[in-house]
Amino acid sequence: MKKSITYIKRFISLAIFISVLFGCLWYLNTVLIPKRADGITTMQNLYAQEENTIDVLLLGSSRNGMNFDVSVLWDEFGMSGYSLWGSVQPFWNSYFSLKEALKTQTPSVVVLDTFASTLRMEHSDYSRQVTNVSGMKFSLNKLEAICVSAHFDRWDDLLLGTPLYHQRYSSLTENDFSHFPWTEGLINDKGTSYRYGTGEIDVVDVSEITELGEITEKEKSYLIKIIELCKEKDIPLVLTATPTGRRVDDQPYYNSVAKIAEEYGVDFINFNLMDEEIGFVADDYWTDNDHLNTNGSRKISRYLGEYIDSKYDIADHRGDAAYESWDVFSSQIRENYLKMITAPDDLLAEIERYNMEAVVIKNTDGDTGVSESVSAGLENLGIDTLRFNDCKQGVWYLKSTDGKYTAEEIQIVGNTAKYVCCSGTGDVVFNGDSVSCSFPCEISENNKNDVTVLIFNPDMPHKSNVVAMENINSNVIRHIK
Amino acid sequence: MxxxxxxxxxxxxxxxxxxxxxxxxxxxxxxxxxxxxxxxxxxxxxxxxxxxxxxxxxxxxxxxxxxxxxxxxxxxxxxxxxxxxxxxxxxxxxxxxxxxxxxxxxxxxxxxxxxxxxxxxxxxxxxxxxxxxxxxxxxxxxxxxxxxxxxxxxxxxxxxxxxxxxxxxxxxRSTVLLPxxxxxxxxRYTNFQKAVYLFLWGAFMKFIIADRIALFTNEVFGNSDGYRGLVLILSAVAYSVQIYADFAGYSYMATGCATLFGFNIRENFRQPYLATSIADFWRRWHISLTSWFRDYLYIPLGGNRKGNFRKYLNVLIVFLVSGLWHGAEWSFVIWGAIHAIYQIAGSLTLKKRQKLCSVLKIDRNTTAYRMWQRLCVFVMTTFAWVFFRAGSLGTAIKYIAGMFTGWKPWTITDGTLFNVGIEPIEWNILFISVLVLVIVSVYRERGKTCDDFVKINTVFRYAICLVLIIVIVVFGIYGAEYSDSAFIYAGF
Structure with a gap:
């Protein structure tokens, strides 16, 4: 009897110890895992999505995740998209990501980027192996993905995860401690990443290239597996090749993809053959050879939205409470993009694009004018630029009604101008070289010779951006808040 | 594997x-x-x-x-x-x-x-x-x-x-393991517990201390021409700790594995840097090899039974062979020879040193004196380890020459050490972990063993285990980038 009690005690204490140990290790792993948006968080945040809410599931490499803007699908078509991408993602990783996604989602359309057809490797480089499998929960899919993705001697590291990234202990940030399954807000991330800026790309016509590139057996087999899986699940599949600066090298492989698509009766959109149709007449839609900037991604996203809308019957979910997270996502995209902008005319165009309310404050010691492009932007927002350029100090409240902007010049009484915006009343107080504002956020800035713009994101009025166009003619933007 | x-x-x-x-x-x-x-x-x-x-x-x-x-x-x-x-x-x-x-x-x-x-x-x-x-x-x-x-x-x-x-x-030994x-x-459950503790302690010594120090020593010994003075001295000191933590760490893990299966493996290290003489050091360092040489070489050669000259000659032979056992390089032979000279010189000067102590009225039984002896042993073994680590005799000589040139005390405080393969946070972790090693060594020196540890409060023991595992998992130097880091003694 005494012996049995001893055994029970030992068993219980060991069980408690092992439970606490595994709990601690799980917590540490969650903290230490790199919160990389190019593969890891896209998979982690997929698990946070409500079941069966994703209409359009985008898979593939950054040519998908950074070139298609899911917010455009939502804002303009009411489609709930999710970009489940990973850096230089081979088809085998797309396949296992799709299988994992199908556990909780039944998308109406799957959009697969076919950049992987151009890759010629048995395994990805090591960092890409990590980004493409580490976000997956422990599952048979993850085990299979690891076995296919890496050489045998890397399997244990990829499975455990911690050996790969435990050395991040010296570079952890607040973000690392706020990315648990129960963390609020993960649902609002829909995977899209994007870049601001313009790179010079050699855009050439590749319609004459008809040769077929040889897709590796491994890539081809997994592409076919994806096609067959979608057919089995009765999910339409759209293959895509987004516009690239490497199109001369890539086109033969895309020709082979087109052949496979035809063979299996799958749609294939090769944007590299559609410059005129899309309107890519200049090279200012790219940031680099592989990635589009926001202008470019919005263009092809709109095309994709129209394509899906015309071919498949997908309900418009805008206004549906179950899809609220796409509204938040869309607002966040706008918010984040505003923070990236560095050119004043891009800023004014973005305000106009989303019909955002704004307050423009000019504070100069003389009647200094702004550049022609900024002038044009201000005019589009309803500001009388003659008056704007002639005055030393002024405050304009900009508002869009039915797509048309009006600018109301606020009278400055003493040194204060009071304005009424979508969610309250604010003051602008001129104190010589500086300006202070009391709403929506309290700022006090030395902005002599600056134009300060308060931008109200209609979905998040209390999180407004404050941007200063520094030295009125220099075309430099300073993000204040 | x-x-x-x-x-x-x-x-x-x-x-x-x-x-x-x-x-x-x-x-x-x-x-x-x-x-x-x-x-x-x-x-x-x-x-x-x-x-x-x-x-x-x-x-x-x-x-x-x-x-x-x-x-x-x-x-x-x-x-x-x-x-x-x-x-x-x-x-x-x-x-x-x-x-x-x-x-x-x-x-x-x-x-x-x-x-x-x-x-x-x-x-x-x-x-x-x-x-x-x-x-x-x-x-x-x-x-x-x-x-x-x-x-x-x-x-x-x-x-x-x-x-x-x-x-x-x-x-x-066949007399120990075969029976x-x-x-x-x-x-036994206690064997299982002991196995876990021994293994974890060994892994702590290897992953947290030895491999972390290796980041520093590999850089300095690998590019010793580029460093001078204090950096070389610190690296030599660090290597003394590294080789101990590396080899003793492996021995603890091996002992843990054997204990799991009910085998009793003899202790291989007994706090060697707490030795008060070089002879004492060799009774504590790599005990299984030292005792092998003692029983199968030194004693058959005559040991100390055939007069002082033969005794010293036997010591010299044993250490030269020991050096060669560690590696087929002249630097290992010199390393062995240095230890033989330490032993012979120690024996020859013993009486004079004792006399000097009595003339200076130094009490040899005080803690301070023992600390002084330990410091001397550590300095002497550290000097010898330079030959062991340097890879070749020429490199070792250059390294030692470099230790005495370009003396810049400010390298300790001006951030120089943070640019020698190891970052500030790693130094902090290293400092704390070496402190833990010292505390455990003192605990063991007082006669406490793994058996005593098994007897302490269960919650406390489990908490220590938990902390050790987490520390090893998070702060250990392992993983993909460190797969080439092998045990120093596996090369022999």
Whole structure:
């Protein structure tokens, strides 16, 4: 009897110890895992999505995740998209990501980027192996993905995860401690990443290239597996090749993809053959050879939205409470993009694009004018630029009604101008070289010779951006808040 | 598959242990199981290596059988067979470990006459020095009638190839391990606990201390021409800690593995840097090898029984051989010679030092004096380790010369040390972990052992285990980038 009690005690204490140990290790792993948006968080945040809410599931490499803007699908078509991408993602990783996604989602359309057809490797480089499998929960899919993705001697590291990234202990940030399954807000991330800026790309016509590139057996087999899986699940599949600066090298492989698509009766959109149709007449839609900037991604996203809308019957979910997270996502995209902008005319165009309310404050010691492009932007927002350029100090409240902007010049009484915006009343107080504002956020800035713009994101009025166009003619933007 | 690999810890060891538990009542099956596991473990380092291991097992087993069989009626013939068996074992070690070294030296002499001989480059099978020494103890013990002939080839093969000790020791005696193989070993919960504690402590020493220091010492020793003064001195000091943490860490892990299966492996390190003399240091450092040399070389050579000159000569021989055992390089020979000189000089000056103490009225029984002795031992061994680590005699001499030039005390405070392969946070972790090592060493020096640790409060023990595991998992130097970091002593 005494012996049995001893055994029970030992068993219980060991069980408690092992439970606490595994709990601690799980917590540490969650903290230490790199919160990389190019593969890891896209998979982690997929698990946070409500079941069966994703209409359009985008898979593939950054040519998908950074070139298609899911917010455009939502804002303009009411489609709930999710970009489940990973850096230089081979088809085998797309396949296992799709299988994992199908556990909780039944998308109406799957959009697969076919950049992987151009890759010629048995395994990805090591960092890409990590980004493409580490976000997956422990599952048979993850085990299979690891076995296919890496050489045998890397399997244990990829499975455990911690050996790969435990050395991040010296570079952890607040973000690392706020990315648990129960963390609020993960649902609002829909995977899209994007870049601001313009790179010079050699855009050439590749319609004459008809040769077929040889897709590796491994890539081809997994592409076919994806096609067959979608057919089995009765999910339409759209293959895509987004516009690239490497199109001369890539086109033969895309020709082979087109052949496979035809063979299996799958749609294939090769944007590299559609410059005129899309309107890519200049090279200012790219940031680099592989990635589009926001202008470019919005263009092809709109095309994709129209394509899906015309071919498949997908309900418009805008206004549906179950899809609220796409509204938040869309607002966040706008918010984040505003923070990236560095050119004043891009800023004014973005305000106009989303019909955002704004307050423009000019504070100069003389009647200094702004550049022609900024002038044009201000005019589009309803500001009388003659008056704007002639005055030393002024405050304009900009508002869009039915797509048309009006600018109301606020009278400055003493040194204060009071304005009424979508969610309250604010003051602008001129104190010589500086300006202070009391709403929506309290700022006090030395902005002599600056134009300060308060931008109200209609979905998040209390999180407004404050941007200063520094030295009125220099075309430099300073993000204040 | 290393002793710290995921496959070893998560698959090999648990599977072997479960099988071992299932056949608890059949010790022969257990032995066969561990033998197969040991061969598989060794084969994971390269299948070709197994041939050398089997060769050593077979020649020693049959050498022992035939030799002892003959000894009953033909003593000399029996002895000759034993010696042949030893020669074949040591011959294999000699060919694979020292042929290249000898060839290089011959060529360096021939080079002066513009001659050259192409000696084949042979790859040293991993753990060869360890299993050759282990199997030879059996023959030597047979010759000294300390043990009896082992007729069961499975038990004998297990003795030679026992997986926890085959790669880096500790070298086991036939008189100690073979009897344990023959008897039924009980599976005890306390053994399981001890195994976990020993393994974790070993992993802490290896992953947290040794491999972290290696970031610093590899940089400095690898580019010693680029450093001067204090940085070289600090690196030498750090290497002293590194080699201890590395080798003792492995020994603890090996002991932990053996304990799990009910085997009692002898202690291989006993706080060597708390030694108060060089002789004391060698009673605490790599005890299994030192005692091997003592019992099978020093004493047969006459030990200290044939006068002082022979005693000193024997000490010199033992340490030169010990140096060569560690590596086929002149720097290892010099390292051995330095330790021999320390021992001889220590013995020669003992009386004068004692007299000096009494003249200066220094009480030799005070803690302060012992601390002074320990400091002296640490400085002396650190100096010798430079030869051990440098890789070649020339590099070692340059390194030592560099220690005394370019003396810049401000390198400690001006951030120089943060740019020598190791970042500030790593220094902090290192400082804390070495402090823990010192505390544990003092605890053990006071006679406390793993058995005492098992007896303390369960919650406290489990908490320590939990912290150790988490510290090792998070702060350990391991993973993809560090896969090349092997145990220092596996090279021997």
């Amino acid at each position: 290393e002793i710290l690999d995921f496959v070893f810890l998560a698959v090999f060891l648990p599977a072997l242990f479960v099988g071992y538990c299932i056949f608890q009542k059949w010790v022969k099956v257990q032995n066969l199981l561990i033998l197969l596991g040991s061969l598989a473990f060794y084969a994971s380092y390269g299948f070709d290596n197994v041939a050398f291991l089997l060769f050593s097992i077979l020649i020693t087993y049959f050498g022992g059988m035939i030799g002892s069989g003959l000894s009953k009626n033909h003593r000399k013939a029996g002895k000759a067979v034993h010696i042949i068996s030893l020669l074949l074992n040591f011959g294999m070690l000699f060919v694979f470990k020292y042929a290249g070294f000898i060839g290089d030296n011959i060529n360096s002499i021939l080079g002066k006459f513009e001659q050259n001989i192409n000696f084949p480059e042979l790859l040293l099978p991993i753990g060869l020095s360890f299993f050759v020494f282990q199997s030879s103890t059996y023959i030597l013990d047979l010759m000294q009638n300390k043990t009896v002939v082992e007729k069961n080839i499975i038990d004998f093969a297990l003795f030679v190839s026992f997986f926890p000790t085959i790669i880096s020791g500790p070298i086991q 344990q193989i023959k008897v039924k070993r009980e599976i």
